[in-house]
Amino acid sequence: MTGTENSLLIAAMILPWVAMIALQASGRWSKSAGPGRVLWLVPAAITGVFGWLVVKGAGTSLSSVPLFSWVASQGIGFSFQVDGLSLFFGLVVSGMGTLIFVYTAGYFEGKTEEFRKFYTYLLFFLAAMLGTVFSGNLLMLYIWWEMTGLASFFLIGYLHNNKEAREGARMALITTITTGMCLLAGVLLIGLTAGTFEIAELMAMAPEFTDSTPWKIGFILILIGAFGKSAQFPFHYWLPNAMAAPTPVSAYLHSATMVKLGVFLVARIFPIFRPLDAWEPILMTIGFGTFALGATLALLSHKLKAILAFSTVSQLGFLVGFYGISPSGGAHWDLLHIVNHVFYKGALFMVVGIIDHSTGIKDIRKLGGLRKHLPLLFWVATLSTASMAGVIGTTGFLSKEYMLKEKLDYLSDGVFLNALPITLVIIGSVIKMAFSLRFILHIFFGETSKEATAHFHKPSFLIQFPPLLLTVFTMAGGLLPGVTGLVLKAFTTPGLHAPEAPKLKIWHGLTSPAFLISMSILAVGTILYLMLERTRWRWEGIPIWLRADAAFTKGIDNLPAFGGWITRLLGVEHPKFHAPVILAVGLLWVGLPLIGQWSHLSLPAFDGDSLFIAALAAILLVCAGMCILFAPSWRAQVILMGTIGFLVTFYFVLYRAPDLALTQILVEAATLILLLVIILRFPQLQHRPCKLSALTKSVNAVIALGIGVLMTVLTLVLTSTRAARPLGDDYLAASLPKAKGSNAVNTILVDFRGFDTLLEIGVLVIATLGIIGLLLRRKEGSRHAG
């Protein structure tokens, strides 16, 4: 790639961030209809850049664009990898993004105050997606990957007054983040085994590691991450629940782009891990299993979006399985299957959104006869559904034809297990045909339902335009296979795609086995539909034993109970139960090895003056400590503790640590105020705890004495064995010349170990958030209150 191309690519990646900041900074304009009219230009411009790169031929070669290294010592750096796969996904993300941005303007028509927030999330998502697909470094890919999950969380929970939306968002976040953790672990294992995180380098080194166990474990972990994101079995439950999001989100994130990241990752690691033996069986069973399962669940659902969501799960399963059985030489026409799904599923989601928009109904059982009311939409939906079912003339037909061919070739390899893909694909496709028929016939035909027409208002052309355009693509792709093939050829990725692919054409002859199977799938699917029609679709929904999401919710709900059980089991509710145990264990563990080492002890040296002060402070400290034991009330004890804290300051001054002394005084003051004025006034602390028995008291006394002795000994041991060259000297010497400050304590804090400080203040904030959660969530009259 040339310099211009590089800078254009980088500009395209930065553009969404710039647009996001501009949107936030634009004040009142962002709450008018303005953003809806203008913002689609952002993804459109990005689409233009990627399209230009493809025209320039960047899709058929692999080029790395290292930007800058972030943590050079660990091999973490910003680098882009530009090849067919990343450009293809980049185009899908930005192209689909353009349509969704237009659609959103129509979807939120009249509710312009939503624009600012919604478009900000969408832009954030766009930026994160582009980062993920162009990442050239596995660790960077992981970071972008999780950012897309975060964007998805915000967008699913966008209607946060809705309980379903909140729970769906939580479920999606927990599932994708947990599996994302597996991905991170896998990436780290792979990176540490190979010594690099750069994908291009890993591709070159892959053959060396096919026998290494960490390599294999890393592969499995990465796959778990991909399966979680792409809602593969057993993580398929989160995607339908994510449908509580506004429809533009469902169409964009949860069918066209984000959920395809799992498929993208599988394709990305294809050149690296295809040689492993485990590749084929795992991807094949999980992928095609999900394909059949998703189709079945879609047939059983009644909610429009649930039908589409499960059919998405099913299609994603197919894509994963497809990569599973692709020969190690490279896959054929995988991008055809992906682009096909993007076209028809995106259009169908938008159609469902428009139906919801104009009728307010989300359940297929309540709809019917909309053909006359929504003529344009009817054609859009019919053609897109035809593509979903694989009717001849659509991109879906091409896709199905070639997937059957692929499966049949695979069958002829002769092993028994090889019949699995074709069987599952045929079963799944039959079911798909059945629910596709239901989708069209029950929405647009039959008697007009009164509910649907009661609040009917006509959708604007603006909102119908994006699905129309997608349908045009669907038909063009299907009717002009030569052009489709030519376009997809421009994305041939080295390592992933076979250099020579069979030519795309519609007609393979009446007797070609793929065509015959394809036609019988359509016929059997129609028969299945007619059979189900006789049951009048009377079931309530998906049976409970098939609903993994119900089990998930139950598990989450029971988590606090489990935590409470552990808490009671370990007795951590009150220090009087666990403190003696911890201290006694510590005493034995640390104290026992010290026995017999008496000869190493020595007293630290004091000069005359400081000895007097030190002794005085020590006597005061001991007195205060003794007083705590006999103080009558909480308050007196707390004040005495504070006294000890202040007295310790003496020693800091003595050893010339003014910073420590200052900090100690201030922190002690803050703690005292908090304890005395606020915490001790809680009613739980007003009464004294119950009396301990004499036996417990004496055991506690022995432990306390032991700890006291141990700490004394430890102090003596540690001060007598000082390092020959203490680290502090280096810092003292370097403080002024390197950090331009004469206070070494501070230069260590802000400069030498600034990263520690940064993370520490982060921890402070996190701890505060935890305290807020603990104290403010408690309801009146709960078990602990009062």
Place this chain on the structure above:
Amino acid sequence: MLGSDSFILRRSATMISLIVQIFAVYLFFRGHNLPGGGFIAGVASGIGMLLLILSHGREMVPLILPFDPLRLCGWGLLLATLSGVVGLVVSGAFLTHYHYKDDDFPFLGSIYLGTPLIFDLGVFLVVVGVVLKISLVLLDALQRHQSVEMTAFSLPRGEGDEPLERPESPESNSAS
């Protein structure tokens, strides 16, 4: 709620708090060369505000800090991170600091500025925010326990005595 009946406490708390704030600023700026710095200054400033809140009551909070203290934490983290990004952009290493020193600056004599100061400002803001937020959350939780006696630490006085003066509204307090 909270807020003391004692006139003397309230007036002196206002004074002391002001002095503590000035001291905190002083601590903050001397940090790089003498004992002090963002953390200590943050704790000091937090204590100062806490004193005001405890003596004048919870209603005082919107007057001294018209937004959620948690925002301070957010801005602090952002500032500290941004001060590190400067190094990332200029030299490629995160948290590399840069300094500017001018011994002949008009009016002030000599000034010294650098990214460590911004970093320290971030630490300062986070600490102030954390101290205040935790205290306020505790106060709010306390408020919900209605059974707490409200005058636990007012001046001792005889049974049935009238307080020396009625508690005033926080606005009139802050005017003094």
